[in-house]
Amino acid sequence: MEGPDRNDMQGMLRYGYGRQKYAYYLMLSINDPQAARTWLSQTTFQSAAQSPDTHCCNLAFSASGLQKLGLTDLEALGFSRAFIEGMDTDHRNRTLGDFDHNAASRWEWGNREDNGLHLLLMIFARTPKELKTVYQQHKNAFLAHGLSEQHRIHAQYLQNAKGHYLEHFGFRDGLSQPEMHGTGRIAPPDHMVNPGEFVLGYPNAYEKLPHSPLDQERNLDLGKNGSYLVFRQLEQDVALFWQTLLDRSQATAADPSPAIELAAKMVGRKPGGEPLVVHPPQQANDFRFYEQDPLGRHCPLGSHIRRANPRDSKSKGDQSKNFDAAVRVANRHRILRRGRPYGLPVAESLQLEDIIAACLAGEVQGERGLNFVCFNTDIDRQFEFVQHTWANNPKFGGLYNDVDPIIGVQREKGRMVPTQFEVPDYPVRKRYHKLPAFTRVRGGSYFFLPGLNAIQMIATQFKG
């Protein structure tokens, strides 16, 4: 199968930019469309041809950004409905769980009032110093072209002494990723998917070309080698997470291991990333759930990773032994994650024991969380499905009243209610009731990340 064109695709679709640990996400507003077009033509955005050695940047557009640049009828051009309507609509607030403490009206950026959010410029650098210098260079250039900075989010990979990437609760992150056929990259077979799941212009999981924007009259293929970027800034309450888990597991400061075990059950992996089900040595992602652990006694049915990618899990009542078919179905809802933490870690050492000790000592200050970023070509079927139908679903996998313990929200009679988490066990299961939400949405938006040729089409072929 033909893989996406690496010379045209922006680098983020292929690389996590592990060497570029430090990043700024800049939300820019276009004040002078003609000057902004010049800036688009003059700025170099990193392609996926090779992994960059030094700093680099990538660019995505919001729907209002494209309109400001003269792509007035996005629907006629074939942009996705979710992208055009945006993340903050009444319908999406309900499905994504953006109410009460997650309410879009409380977001710092990206809600329906945030009309000036036109561009997302992402700058990546190897050191804080390099990031500052490159940021200043970009700033001089974009200010000179009538672009103003509405919002800036700093992000940095949290890399421990072993070189592993962590999220703020202290777990290894970025482990399970799908790989695209045709790119030359190999993953266990269950994780190989068609490129059209993440890159527009190539066959998707249905062997069909995904809906993709095109100016038919002028034969401008705006979608080719592009993707939709989902951004959710998720605050993590690390102190609440560990204090609650210590309390509920009756762990002590001297021996926090029961709390760590419960946290691992919630995530679905141990803090070091080892899966809770048996897996081939050295292959931390080559495993299935249902075949090995149908009742969730090792990896709970409601854990974060089992909900976010149920792999071979089948719907209730499906007695067939066709696990491959179940994997194929689950793979229609994969996302390519490119998130990065923001805020300072609770413990500089990034050692789990130190994180927990700081939480217990009440020494946690400041805000931190995950800049959740993912790519997909069908926001509805991929990101929104995962958040709504899997993470926020109290009846997921035959469960009774749980939601995803990390990102799920539950609503009753129009209000958010504390959730529960079930750990199947023998002879009796354990239920943890009245769990608070450990994460909170601080901002979010849908963007379009075009191929490099399409950026030039946007810069030169539209007026307004």
Ligand code: HEM
């Ligand atoms: C602060 C919020 C979040 C935290 C702390 C978090 C943490 C984690 C961790 C520790 C893993 C396991 C390591 C790995 O496979 O990379 C993981 C996996 C995953 N997460 Fe999250 N996550 C968060 C938000 C989200 C959101 C919003 C989504 C999508 C709606 C999501 C989707 C996934 C997926 C698809 C996987 C891989 C599952 C697999 O294939 O095994 N996560 N997450």
